[in-house]
Amino acid sequence: MCGISGVILKDKEQNVNENILKKMNELIAHRGPDHDGIYTNNNVGFGHRRLSIIGLEEASNQPFIEGDLILIFNGEIYNYKELKSILKDYDFRTNSDTEVILASYLKWGTECVEKFKGMWSFCIYDLKKKILFCSRDRFGIKPFYYFDGLDKFVFASEIKQFSALAEWNAVANVDRLKDFILFEMIDHTQETMFKDVYQLQSGHNLIYDIENNCYNIYKYYDLIYNIDRKQEYSNKELLEKFEKTIKEHMQSDVKLGSCLSGGLDSSSIVMMVNRLKNNNVKQEVVSSCFENKKYDEQEFIDEVVCSSTEIYSHKVYPKISDLFLEIDKITWHQDEPFGSTSIFAQWSVFKEAKRNEIKVMLDGQGADEQFAGYNGFYSAYLGELIRRGKLKTWLNETKSLKSIYGYGSKDIIKDTVKYIIPNNIKAKLKLKLDKGIFNWVDVDEKYYKSYLDNLYRIKIDSLKAYSINQLLYESLPKLLRYEDRDSMAFSIEARVPFLDHELVEYVVSLDSKDKIKNAVTKYCLRDCMKDILPTKIIERKDKLGFVTPEEVWIRENKDYFRELFIDSCDRLIGLVDGEKAIEWFDNMVNSKQKLDFTIWRIISAGIWIKVFDVKL
8 A cells, every 4th residue: 555646747848846746755655654756757757655565575666667667556456466377478576466567567458457356546657658557446445636737737646745736726626515515425426625636436547648648538347237137145155255355355464453343344354354364363453432332332342352362452432632633634634524523433443553553454344335234225125126016025124124223104105215206306305405404505406416416327226226326426435535544644554355346246236135134234244144253243233333422522512513613614605604504503403303414514624624725
């Protein structure tokens, strides 16, 4: 795991200023404290910061040069040993996966990415072809941002690196800022919250033609086209695929640990690692805990830890006082606002991992989106059952929803029709509803229609379609960005084994009844892990994740949060009607109704504007 940057001057008579690359490298020193590398060749320049994980030898440092090819790479190729055995014509001089990328490019060209299993963002400068070949992994685990200026094209691992450019101005992308404040939608398009800064989307390549100063972006991987419509569920096959991806993600030449929340996903990873690791190695896990039992998962964390004498537990107890002390720093590392204080809980976990010298951490991101772990999957499933005429199953599922989770009839009807209504009608209804709640922000029907079209890039007519949308647009992209920044802030490589593309393709291909059964989510994961996980974890029905007692914190410290809220409204003048927003804040906090995360999002947006001096 590393950090990359590149500058291409459009005037080929000019030479790249190394000081720009040095500054870009300095801004992401946290991503790679083990080596600092720069390469320049007339109007092309690369920067690289290395976090050494596999192939620790000095020869693996980057930029990596082999003949007429120069590579900078951020990520891991987990099947690099397998590829190395195929690439027998190449004379390897290192033990790294980095060199395997170049060897693969020499053999297969730009189609080499179709051979890789892993996470990556990289750029290969092909001197002969006079192109830059840039790529981002299938699910966007690793970041790749770019800025196309008048006289230069620049790419980077983090947006803050563009501040090294003399012409850089931090200007807000107002519509994307609205998406975030109102709906916590972020990273759902190629646009970012910064105007003129874009991200190469997951499963895409970018080819930059140096001669003509133009570039072409195309999709090399589409999950939709890799789904087997006739896939039958086998708990043995699912278990084998899960075991294989865990084994691949355990490859490391440095200390490896796991995040453990006590939920099904992280517990599955921890127990499978425990099953596969060397007997003389103790597995270390780090967990976020709270004294408030409503938000605490120690009961389940301890169940996993106590199931083996070979699991060693580290616990952190995030406090609101620490959040206030670190909020500017977290925002700087995140680059953009973040949706709730749960990101602070995750930050605290990686901070503790760093303190215990754990350099690689496995985490459960991506499981909810494919195994149907969120409540929103009920809506998609109920709508699908009605469409398919499965009335008896619909009645059984609604009965279970009522008995297990206390769903009311109105909730069930609303959930059933949610994904049947077309976007244009949904936009009108949503505008009417939200106008009564969020009367402090100016939006119109055109904005809502654009927002919904961005959100639902595919027709949500089944649980499977909802899952794909969650993986590609709605949920996963922002969670991966949060994870990448929180982990890299402490020079830790976060790995997400559930996002092995072969596993995802298999799980998404399964029938909906294999995911939700009698209102119990993740049925197939529970089923295949039933002989490995403690019974208490298998039978667990509630879901928390990296939560914090945010609502309690706000109510107990409402005067301080009110000050932060007012400051943020002042910074958001022109976008937010401060007077109406403060009135809304007071009504919300002083009432007994449940608080949502909108309060935090406004505060976070205001802090982001302050930290990066963003202009609206």
